[in-house]
Amino acid sequence: MAIELLPEPGTAVENIDTPAMIVDLDKAEANIRDMQRTVEEGGAAMRPHTKTSKSPYWAQKMIDAGAIGVCCAKVGEAEVLVEGGITDILITSQIVGASKIARLAAISGNANIRVVVDDPTNAREISDAALLAGSVVGVLVDVNIRLNRCGVEPGEPATSLAKIVDQLPGLRFDGLNGYEGHVYEIGDARIPETMEAMEKLQYAVADVKAAGLPVRTVSAGGTSTYDITSRVSEVTEIQAGSYLFMDGEYVDQKMPFQPALTIMTQVISRPTVDRAILDVGLKSIANDYGPPRVLGTDGAEFTKLSEEHGTLQLDERAQGLEHGDLVHLLPSHAGTTINIHDHYFCVRDGVLENVVEVAGRGKFR
Numbered sequence: 001m002a003i004e005l006l007p008e009p010g011t012a013v014e015n016i017d018t019p020a021m022i023v024d025l026d027k028a029e030a031n032i033r034d035m036q037r038t039v040e041e042g043g044a045a046m047r048p049h050t051k052t053s054k055s056p057y058w059a060q061k062m063i064d065a066g067a068i069g070v071c072c073a074k075v076g077e078a079e080v081l082v083e084g085g086i087t088d089i090l091i092t093s094q095i096v097g098a099s100k101i102a103r104l105a106a107i108s109g110n111a112n113i114r115v116v117v118d119d120p121t122n123a124r125e126i127s128d129a130a131l132l133a134g135s136v137v138g139v140l141v142d143v144n145i146r147l148n149r150c151g152v153e154p155g156e157p158a159t160s161l162a163k164i165v166d167q168l169p170g171l172r173f174d175g176l177n178g179y180e181g182h183v184y185e186i187g188d189a190r191i192p193e194t195m196e197a198m199e200k201l202q203y204a205v206a207d208v209k210a211a212g213l214p215v216r217t218v219s220a221g222g223t224s225t226y227d228i229t230s231r232v233s234e235v236t237e238i239q240a241g242s243y244l245f246m247d248g249e250y251v252d253q254k255m256p257f258q259p260a261l262t263i264m265t266q267v268i269s270r271p272t273v274d275r276a277i278l279d280v281g282l283k284s285i286a287n288d289y290g291p292p293r294v295l296g297t298d299g300a301e302f303t304k305l306s307e308e309h310g311t312l313q314l315d316e317r318a319q320g321l322e323h324g325d326l327v328h329l330l331p332s333h334a335g336t337t338i339n340i341h342d343h344y345f346c347v348r349d350g351v352l353e354n355v356v357e358v359a360g361r362g363k364f365r
């Protein structure tokens with residue numbers, strides 16, 4: 001089998017082979033610091049979501065900067081994080097089915113694992129598996145706070161589920177989870193809509209407490225709302241994730257974080273004066289949120305993405321592009337782009353500092 005040699009630290013960025021997923025470490029680290037500071041100032045802790053970054057390397061960096069742990073979406077992602085030395089993880093999706101529940105119970109023996117639950121039968125199945133594995137699984141009752149995805153309604157439905165969880169052996173009722181992910185690209189409605197979502201969560205917290213249960217953890221928030229949500233006194237931790245790299249979708253929302261991840265490509269063909277073809281395609285950049293944007297090459301517009309080719313339309317300013325010239329693209333959606341790459345090439349001041357495996361790539365079970 002042919003072995004692809006990875007570039008050594010110290011390699012100039014322009015000598016990394018393309019297409020390559022490049023992270024500007026200074027920018028990513030500034031994003032981590034800025035988020036951590038704002039959330040702490042708001043009175044909450046950071047528990048960043050790693051479903052986008054999919055790597056214990058980034059999880060550890062965010063913990064080193066002050067995060068109390070991380071979130072992930074799947075048991076497979078949690079397994080990779082535990083293997084990479086991360087010991088405090090909240091799984092923010094419902095874990096259903098005997099095989100996944102057994103794996104959840106197994107990793108809970110090696111780390112502080114919490115999972116969200118919105119169904120009593122699911123809670124009983126996790127309890128049975130934890131007893132069998134001799135482990136304890138922390139549980140947050142998932143509350144629907146207007147996202148209308150998963151979660152029980154605040155008030156009686158959330159409180160009665162909390163009581164069930166609290167009584168089940170092998171489970172530890174830790175509190176509530178509510179994600180206001182519908183607050184996204186809504187301009188002036190951002191603050192009032194976030195507050196309406198928070199009122200739902202506050203009501204749920206008050207109702208569970210009134211039933212005599214302690215609510216130690218209230219997890220909420222994303223990159224579009226962290227500055228509002230972290231100031232809500234009931235909220236103990238913020239689960240934002242996209243701020244780390246800031247893809248095209250998030251950049252449009254004008255949050256104070258910098259795009260830190262690009263796909264570096266090169267020109268492989270110059271068929272006409274106003275057209276250049278790049279060595280990037282659907283197999284190396286996702287377009288589920290639209291085409292990528294060209295960064296740093298004025299006068300070049302990305303017009304077409306096929307399986308192995310990317311087409312640029314060039315005006316006079318970019319018509320000097322030649323075969324082999326490098327072009328950086330900002331993916332519209334980092335999560336689905338990262339999931340098709342094996343490595344991050346982490347660069348500082350134009351020089352490769354380290355190559356990081358996307359260890360959680362494809363771990364969607």
Ligand SMILES: Cc1ncc(COP(=O)(O)O)c(C=O)c1O
Nearest residue numbers: 049092179222223239240241242
């Ligand atoms: C449950 C949950 N929490 C937190 C996040 C992170 O939100 P963001 O990507 O806006 O930072 C997500 C992302 O989709 C999510 O699904």
